[in-house]
Amino acid sequence: MKGLTVALDHIGDREAAALIRDGKLDDLLIDSDAPRPGTLYRGIAERPVKGQGGMFLRTPDGTAFLRQVKGLTPGQALLVQVTGFAEPGKAIPVTQRLLFKSRYAIVTAGKPGINVSRQIKDDDLRDAALEAAHEALENAPLPDEAGLILRSSCANASPDEIAEDVEAMARLAAHVLSDEGAGPEVLVEGDGPHALAWREWVEEAEVDSDDGSFERQGVDEMIADLRRARVALPGGYSMIIEPTSALVAVDINTGGDTSPAAGLKANLAAMRDLPRQLRLRGLGGQIIVDPAPCPKKDRKQLEGLLRAGLKRESTESILAGWTTLGLMEIQRKRDRQPLKELLK
Structure with missing residues (x-):
């Protein structure tokens, strides 16, 4: 279909x-029952973490962890946003770089300026989106030191849809950024x-x-x-994806193919599907891939294919390289909960 x-x-x-x-x-x-990414808190600073440049915060949903803190003191109230899901037993990851995101617009706190997605190449479409945004901002001005990004989806939207979205996000940002409360509170629930x-x-x-x-x-x-660890690939090949407490192990197999090119063909099939499988299964952290046997000269081809797939992902993913044992290392942000945990 x-x-x-x-x-x-x-x-x-x-x-x-x-x-x-x-x-x-x-x-x-x-x-899930966990705090959703995008949730905005008024958090209360509790204690710094020596050696990590971070601080634990108190929120209505439990302890949060904020990195790269300067000038914060225990007891201070501050606005933070959830960036991903916490690993079991760990604090909620948060940031002070607040984003108010919708379908067509993103308001960026602390980053002034109005920008249009580079994916919109047509000058007329860019101008139409900017005009709609400026009209909306006359009704709902951006907060001080806040900016606006018009997303690529504006290319297929009407001026009224863009204006409505921009105005809604600008009003939401103004309301949150003017907060003067004292105790921990959920200010905006994530989508x-x-x-x-x-x-x-x-x-x-x-x-x-x-x-x-x-x-x-x-x-x-x-x-x-x-729910199954085994993933069938075209050509009769397969890969096994097994999360452990320390990492995600991926094993690529050639199946019944005994031809000289079997290893390369199985690895290429796996590289094409691996980003989708990680996305659907909600897997992140350290990922170790054990490729099917193939010559070292083929590694560059495998890297190029996998990098291209990871680049299209909205989740930040880094291909770190190869170990001395010939394993591929990937680091992927944990912005989703593992599917197995959600379907228990």
Whole structure:
């Protein structure tokens, strides 16, 4: 089945959204009980962490950890935003670089200026988006020292849609940044899966939002496949993806192919699908890939293919290189919870 489909449903009592591209699951969002990324707190500084340049904060959802702090004193109130999910037993990761993000606009606290996404190449579209933004800002000015980014999705939006979004984000930012409260408090709740789907999946798609959409679109079966460690690849190859407490291990296998090029072909197939698999399974941290046997001269080709795939990801991912034992090392930000934890 060609084209894009967005399915909005629930798994148990959890809100969930799925993006299906040409009949294959391309992205999956499932709500959790943990604080959502994007949540804005008024936190209270508690104590610095010596040697790490950070500080623990008190929030309504528990202890948070803020890096690169200067000039903060215990008891001080400050605005912070959740950047990702905490590992079990660890503090919530937060930042003071606040972003107010919607489908067409991002208000950036502390970074003044109005910018348009470089992905919008057409000058007329850029000018139309800027004009709509300036009109909106006449009704709702940006807070002092705040800026605005017009996202690439503005290319397919009407001036009214852009203006409405810009005005809403500017008003929200002004309200939050003028906060003068004292105790810990949730000021803005992060977006759930349905809101995130509207915000981030901006390509034209068929939307199935009625109850039972996951069953109708085959998402339930696709999720069942993600519960398995083994991933079938084209050509009869496979890879095994197994999270451990320390890292994520990926083992690539050639299956029954005994030809001289089997190792390279299996590795190429795995490199093409690995970013999608990590995204769907919600895996991050340190990832170690054990490729199928192939000559060292093929490593550059594998690196190029994997780097290109990781570059398209919204999650920050770094290909660190190769170990002396011939394993690939990847570092990936933990901005999602592992799928296995959500489906327990």
